[in-house]
Amino acid sequence: MALKEMWEEKQAEAESLIERLKALSKSMVQQMAADSANIGLMNLGTTLTIRHFEENLARLRAILRQVDPDTSQDSTLFEPLVTRIVRAGGSQAAQLADQALADEIARLENAQPGETNREDSACRIAKLKELQQAHLLRRAWTSEPNYIENLLRLVGDAPLPAAESSILTRRLKVMKEELDFFSNNLAFRRTRSDPDYPWR
Numbered sequence: 001m002a003l004k005e006m007w008e009e010k011q012a013e014a015e016s017l018i019e020r021l022k023a024l025s026k027s028m029v030q031q032m033a034a035d036s037a038n039i040g041l042m043n044l045g046t047t048l049t050i051r052h053f054e055e056n057l058a059r060l061r062a063i064l065r066q067v068d069p070d071t072s073q074d075s076t077l078f079e080p081l082v083t084r085i086v087r088a089g090g091s092q093a094a095q096l097a098d099q100a101l102a103d104e105i106a107r108l109e110n111a112q113p114g115e116t117n118r119e120d121s122a123c124r125i126a127k128l129k130e131l132q133q134a135h136l137l138r139r140a141w142t143s144e145p146n147y148i149e150n151l152l153r154l155v156g157d158a159p160l161p162a163a164e165s166s167i168l169t170r171r172l173k174v175m176k177e178e179l180d181f182f183s184n185n186l187a188f189r190r191t192r193s194d195p196d197y198p199w200r
Contacts, residue, residue: 037080
């Protein structure tokens with residue numbers, strides 16, 4: 001066999017081995033992503049943060065990049081973990097809104113005589129409690145793309161003090177920006193060192 005033919009044969013074998021290694025690596029990280037996404041779902045006492053899942057996703061992507069620089073299939077390979085992160089983000093946004101409503105209800109209910117108009121306070125409390133029971137908050141564990149946008153509309157309807165409403169709206173918008181960016185890039189734009197990093 002000529003040297004050139006031997007070289008071409010070895011080269012083909014090497015390329016075949018590389019492709020098999022890529023396929024094996026993709027299968028491995030895909031299973032690891034699915035397993036990671038399920039952590040804590042069956043144990044209500046387990047508290048895992050978005051940071052935890054974000055780190056797992058970054059680690060698995062780094063493993064895959066060592067054998068395959070192509071990122072075009074990442075959204076599919078890591079879909080369970082990506083969905084878990086998006087759902088956790090929606091849940092945190094809903095908790096943030098719910099806490100703001102609860103805080104305002106408590107403030108109004110505990111106001112001293114003369115601090116607020118009793119009739120106006122009663123109406124505001126009723127409206128806040130109605131929003132607390134809204135179906136939107138009840139379906140927080142979701143991956144629907146417009147969830148936080150709809151949550152912002154709910155907050156806009158809430159009779160919250162202007163300062164509190166502004167702060168809450170800003171924090172929810174940051175969460176929406178981050179989840180939108182994450183959906184396209186599989187990574188958040190802000191890091192933990194940023195003062196407005198929104199996730200626990």
